[in-house]
Structure formats: structure tokens, C-alpha cells
Amino acid sequence: MRQTINLRLALIALIAIIASTAGTTAVFYRIFKQQVSADLKINAEMLKDTGIFQNLYAAAGGKKEAVDINALQGLEHEKVRITWIDGTGEVLYDNDASGLQNHLDRPEIRSALERGAGESVRNSDTMNMNTYYYAVRLDNGTILRLSTQAYTISRIFLEAAPIVLLILGLTLAACILIGHLLSASIMEPVKRMAEQFEEQEDGSVTGGQTLTYYKELEPFVEKIRIQHENILAAAKSRQDFTANVSHELKTPLTAISGYAELLENHLADPGQEEHIARQIRSNAERLLALINDIIRLSELDHKELPRQYVPVDLSEVTELCCDNLRVYADQKKVNLEYRGDPVTVTADRDLLRELAENIIRNAVQYNREGGFVKVYAGTENGRPILRVTDDGIGIAKDQQERIFERFYRVDKSRSRASGGTGLGLAIVKHIAQLHEAEIRVESEPGKGTEISVIF
Numbered sequence: 528m529r530q531t532i533n534l535r536l537a538l539i540a541l542i543a544i545i546a547s548t549a550g551t552t553a554v555f556y557r558i559f560k561q562q563v564s565a566d567l568k569i570n571a572e573m574l575k576d577t578g579i580f581q582n583l584y585a586a587a588g589g590k591k592e593a594v595d596i597n598a599l600q601g602l603e604h605e606k607v608r609i610t611w612i613d614g615t616g617e618v619l620y621d622n623d624a625s626g627l628q629n630h631l632d633r634p635e636i637r638s639a640l641e642r643g644a645g646e647s648v649r650n651s652d653t654m655n656m657n658t659y660y661y662a663v664r665l666d667n668g669t670i671l672r673l674s675t676q677a678y679t680i681s682r683i684f685l686e687a688a689p690i691v692l693l694i695l696g697l698t699l700a701a702c703i704l705i706g707h708l709l710s711a712s713i714m715e716p717v718k719r720m721a722e723q724f725e726e727q728e729d730g731s732v733t734g735g736q737t738l739t740y741y742k743e744l745e746p747f748v749e750k751i752r753i754q755h756e757n758i759l760a761a762a763k764s765r766q767d768f769t770a771n772v773s774h775e776l777k778t779p780l781t782a783i784s785g786y787a788e789l790l791e792n793h794l795a796d797p798g799q800e801e802h803i804a805r806q807i808r809s810n811a812e813r814l815l816a817l818i819n820d821i822i823r824l825s826e827l828d829h830k831e832l833p834r835q836y837v838p839v840d841l842s843e844v845t846e847l848c849c850d851n852l853r854v855y856a857d858q859k860k861v862n863l864e865y866r867g868d869p870v871t872v873t874a875d876r877d878l879l880r881e882l883a884e885n886i887i888r889n890a891v892q893y894n895r896e897g898g899f900v901k902v903y904a905g906t907e908n909g910r911p912i913l914r915v916t917d918d919g920i921g922i923a924k925d926q927q928e929r930i931f932e933r934f935y936r937v938d939k940s941r942s943r944a945s946g947g948t949g950l951g952l953a954i955v956k957h958i959a960q961l962h963e964a965e966i967r968v969e970s971e972p973g974k975g976t977e978i979s980v981i982f
């Protein structure tokens with residue numbers, strides 16, 4: 528980042544210097560050109576006013592050969608060329624011997640003949656020099672032309688190049704230095720923020736510290752902090768999950784292996800084979816259930832999995848679940864009642880069935896003989912709702928949030944004895960999130976539980 532700031536500053540300086548040099552050169556060159564032309568004009572008018580040329584011409588009787596050009600010697604000037612031309616373009620006098628040919632085709636001469644005065648600028652033979660001309664018609668019809676040479680814009684630029692380069696170098700160096708200091712001062716708080724983040728991670732800084740030094744960075748820092756916490760939480764939950772999975776898998780596997788060993792070594796009492804076989808089968812079933820639940824959860828974790836969200840009648844799905852669970856409820860001697868009003872939700876039918884089944888099964892499972900489970904699917908306050916009420920064992924207040932955690936069971940031995948893995952409600956929570964549904968729990972130990980899913 529610092530490098531980028533430095534580089535950009537240097538680039539800005541470079542562009543600024545080049546642009547301002549080019550701009551000022553162009554402006555000054557215009558003024559300079561105007562000044563050269565104005566000087567030539569003044570000098571030509573002054574020479575005209577002296578009357579020297581008019582007198583000489585009159586003395587020669589208007590004849591070219593008779594003009595006494597020696598009388599003009601005093602006018603010679605190394606910077607200004609003076610050319611005197613008659614009305615036909617023939618040169619009467621020129622202090623520069625190189626241009627004695629007819630001058631009638633020159634634009635400044637033509638406009639002097641037509642309008643009394645004329646000027647033009649031409650590229651001179653000399654490299655990077657311009658020649659400025661100013662011609663004025665005298666009363667006797669002859670023309671006096673003054674010309675001088677001046678630098679072209681590129682020449683001026685070249686002349687100024689060493690100074691411009693020097694300024695450029697100095698400014699660039701200053702910019703790099705300023706950029707360096709500036710980026711250091713900009714980055715310092717950000718660096719300190721990063722350090723504090725690390726310290727907080729180490730636990731060496733206790734909470735409640737403000738990490739922001741720039742107000743503008745506050746939302747950004749907050750976002751990073753939340754993301755950071757989420758990442759840590761996710762890592763922790765993954766760790767817990769792995770530990771739990773290993774533990775949960777180990778228990779039935781140890782049992783299976785133990786029973787198999789008894790059989791292998793003929794240590795089982797005669798007549799116990801059947802019991803051992805049943806134990807092996809129930810533990811194997813438990814393992815299967817566990818693995819199925821883990822697979823379900825990991826499937827649900829992949830939200831990009833194609834799902835079919837279609838209009839589904841919640842009451843129809845729920846009624847079907849109740850029908851399926853009736854045998855189980857009869858076994859547990861729990862009275863399962865269903866009531867429903869048709870209501871449509873946009874959902875994945877299979878997931879919805881899984882959600883309802885898990886909640887209703889729990890209500891039957893964590894119940895008592897002769898207890899009841901009342902299931903209602905319909906509308907409440909204008910929103911589709913699935914409500915499962917039981918008068919079972921209930922859940923203590925402090926456990927009500929935790930039952931949605933993976934592998935969390937209020938009473939481990941009871942749940943395990945009835946084949947529970949502690950993943951059912953975690954799956955329910957996941958499905959509810961996918962459908963943007965809200966879950967509410969109301970429960971009192973010994974009295975019963977009511978779980979509602981509001982879509």
C-alpha cells in the first residue's frame with residue numbers, strides 16, 4: 528500500500544510538472560511572439576517616419592540603379608534585417624546580402640502593397656528558429672521590411688530543458704520523500720490496529736479496547752472483527768463437532784467390538800447369543816443413524832446444493848408426518864393429535880417433512896406414558912405456522928437455546944437409550960434457516976414443551 532501511495536504521488540508530480548511546464552511555455556511563447564512582432568512593427572514605423580528612404584528614393588529620381596545605398600550603412604544591425612523593395616518586388620537595399628531575388632511573392636510584401644502593412648512568420652533555414660517579418664508601404668510606393676529571428680517553441684523548450692529537468696528531479700525527490708512520510712503516517716494507525724487485533728487474539732489485551740483510529744475505518748474494522756469472531760467460532764464448532772463425532776462413533780463401535788469378541792472367544796453364556804446379536808444390531812443401527820445425520824448436516828451446510836423451493840401445503844406435509852409417527856407414538860403410549868388448516872409455504876418438500884418429523888418425534892420421545900402431543904399446522908397472525916405441543920418432560924430455561932447445538936442432549940443417557948444422536952434439532956435449525964423461518968421454544972420442566980416454526 529505504501530509503495531502504491533509513493534508511486535502515485537510521484538506520478539501525480541510528474542504529470543503536474545510536465546503539464547504546467549507545457550502550459551506555461553505555450554502561454555509565454557504566445558506573449559513572446561506578440562512581443563517580437565510588436566517590436567518589429569514599432570521599428571519599421573520609426574524608420575518610415577525618419578523619411579530616410581523616401582528622401583533617398585526622391586534623390587535617385589525613382590531609379591533603382593541611382594539609389595545611393597551607402598547612405599544607409601549606419602542602419603545596419605546584426606539582429607534586424609532591413610530590406611527595401613520597390614513596387615515591383617525588386618530589392619533596392621538589403622543589409623543581408625543573401626536575399627536579393629524578387630520579393631513580390633512574399634505574403635507580408637503582398638499585404639503591404641495591398642493594405643499598407645503586412646506581417647508573417649516563417650520557419651527559418653536555421654534549426655529551430657523562426658523569422659518574423661513586418662513590411663510597411665512608404666508614401667512613394669516602395670516597401671520597407673524588417674525581419675528578425677527568434678527561437679521556436681521547441682527551441683525554447685529545449686533551452687529550458689535543463690532547468691525543467693532539475694526542477695522535475697527536485698520535485699520528484701520531494702514528492703517521494705513526502706509520499707514516504709505521508710504513507711508512513713497514514714499506515715501507522717492501520718498497523719497499530721492490526722497489532723492490536725493480534726494482541727487481542729493472544730489474549731494479551733483485554734476486551735473493550737477501541738481498535739479504530741480512523742472514523743472512516745470503523746465499519747470496516749467492525750466487519751473484520753465480526754468476521755474474525757465468526758471464523759473463530761466456526762473453527763471452535765468444527766473442533767467440537769469432530770471431537771463429538773469421534774466420541775459418538777466410538778461408543779457403539781466399542782460395544783459392537785466387545786460383543787463380537789465375546790462371541791469369538793466363546794465367552795458368552797449359552798442362550799445369550801440372541802441378546803448379544805440384538806445389542807450388535809442396535810449399536811450398528813445407532814451408528815447408521817448417526818452417520819446418516821452427519822451426512823444430512825453436511826449436505827445442509829452446502830447451501831449451493833440445488834433445492835426445489837415450490838409452493839407446498841404445510842398442513843398436508845405435517846399430517847403425513849403424524850401418520851408416519853403414529854405407530855411410534857402408540858409404542859410409547861403417547862396420544863398424538865393432529866389439527867390443520869391448508870396453508871401454502873414456499874419450501875423444499877423433503878426438507879419440510881424432515882423438519883416436522885424431527886420436532887414431532889422429539890415430542891413423542893421426550894414424553895411420558897399416557898402423555899399427549901398436539902400438532903397444529905396452519906396460519907397464525909397471517910403467517911404459516913407449525914406448532915407442536917407436548918406435556919412431556921420439558922426443558923429447563925438455560926437448556927432451551929442449547930438443544931439446537933450439534934450433539935447436545937439434555938439427558939444424554941435417556942436420549943441415547945432411545946437412539947437419539949443429538950443432531951435432530953441441529954438439522955431442524957438448519958432447515959429453518961434455509962427457509963428463513965423462525966423457531967420459538969416455550970417449555971417448563973415437568974410440564975411440557977411447545978415448539979413453533981413460523982414461516
Ligand SMILES: Nc1ncnc2c1ncn2[C@@H]1O[C@H](COP(=O)(O)OP(=O)(O)OP(=O)(O)O)[C@@H](O)[C@H]1O
Binds near residue numbers: 921
Ligand atoms: N419436546 C421435547 N421435550 C423435552 N426435551 C426435548 C424435546 N425436544 C428435544 N428435547 C431435548 O433436546 C435434545 C436435542 O434434541 P435433538 O432432536 O437434537 O436430539 P435427539 O433427539 O437426542 O437425537 P436425534 O438426533 O435422534 O433427534 C434432546 O436430547 C432432548 O434432551
Ligand SMILES: [Mg+2]
Binds near residue numbers: 885888889947951952
Ligand atoms: Mg430428536
